[in-house]
Amino acid sequence: MRKKDHFISKLEPIFMMLFGTFLLAFAYYHINFQNHLAEGGFVGLSLLGKYVLGINPALSVLLLDIPVIIVAMLLKGRKFVMNTLLATFSFSIFYELLDRYSVLVIDLHDNLLLAALLSGLVTGFATGLVLRFGGATGGDDILSLLISRWSGLKVGTVFILMDAAVLLLSLFYLPLKETLFTILAVGIAGQTITFTLTFRKGKADITAVPETAHTQKAVSKPVHAVRSAH
Numbered sequence: 001m002r003k004k005d006h007f008i009s010k011l012e013p014i015f016m017m018l019f020g021t022f023l024l025a026f027a028y029y030h031i032n033f034q035n036h037l038a039e040g041g042f043v044g045l046s047l048l049g050k051y052v053l054g055i056n057p058a059l060s061v062l063l064l065d066i067p068v069i070i071v072a073m074l075l076k077g078r079k080f081v082m083n084t085l086l087a088t089f090s091f092s093i094f095y096e097l098l099d100r101y102s103v104l105v106i107d108l109h110d111n112l113l114l115a116a117l118l119s120g121l122v123t124g125f126a127t128g129l130v131l132r133f134g135g136a137t138g139g140d141d142i143l144s145l146l147i148s149r150w151s152g153l154k155v156g157t158v159f160i161l162m163d164a165a166v167l168l169l170s171l172f173y174l175p176l177k178e179t180l181f182t183i184l185a186v187g188i189a190g191q192t193i194t195f196t197l198t199f200r201k202g203k204a205d206i207t208a209v210p211e212t213a214h215t216q217k218a219v220s221k222p223v224h225a226v227r228s229a230h
Contacts, residue, residue, distance in 0.1 A: 017090070021087050027119055032182075038174045040186055041141075046061045120186070120191075131197060156189075159189065159190040
């Protein structure tokens with residue numbers, strides 16, 4: 001039984017990260033993309049680079065991710081980076097499969113408030129789940145964790161600030177209505193991330209990723225065009 005329990009404990013983080021990345025891909029494709037909500041984080045910066053400098057978003061996302069992942073390897077260790085690569089690649093695969101084969105359409109164009117609420121709750125829970133079990137879904141997630149660690153701010157608060165800053169910069173090429181609702185979704189997601197990380201920890205004001213058995217050695221966001229480029 002001990003060997004079986006040990007085997008299950010090893011598989012649990014992988015399963016939970018895969019589940020989290022599937023939820024994230026589902027929300028970004030069926031809620032954000034299908035209802036034209038915008039993007040923050042590194043994907044939002046990549047789109048900004050495309051419109052201002054003409055740089056391919058697929059390339060710019062990699063250029064942004066790679067330095068942060070290298071820093072994470074030095075500070076957080078190899079296991080965290082491996083978990084992050086697992087989450088990043090599985091997310092891309094899930095998103096591509098949904099893009100190609102899913103026939104589900106969630107049309108909330110006439111109720112963007114509900115779209116923002118659903119996006120924030122699902123993406124926040126999914127991202128928090130991946131973080132809680134020792135990985136990250138991209139370089140911007142890693143950067144948020146590092147800033148949280150150095151500044152003492154909650155991880156979810158850092159997510160909100162980073163994404164909102166990128167979205168505000170992107171206002172000159174994104175529709176105002178969709179951008180404002182995306183900022184709302186980002187705010188909800190940030191609070192949901194914090195709740196997911198601190199649930200059952202008894203510390204509602206925790207400022208960094210909980211040091212669980214899965215995170216002691218460890219710690220959107222896609223746009224259709226970016227993920228398809230991979």
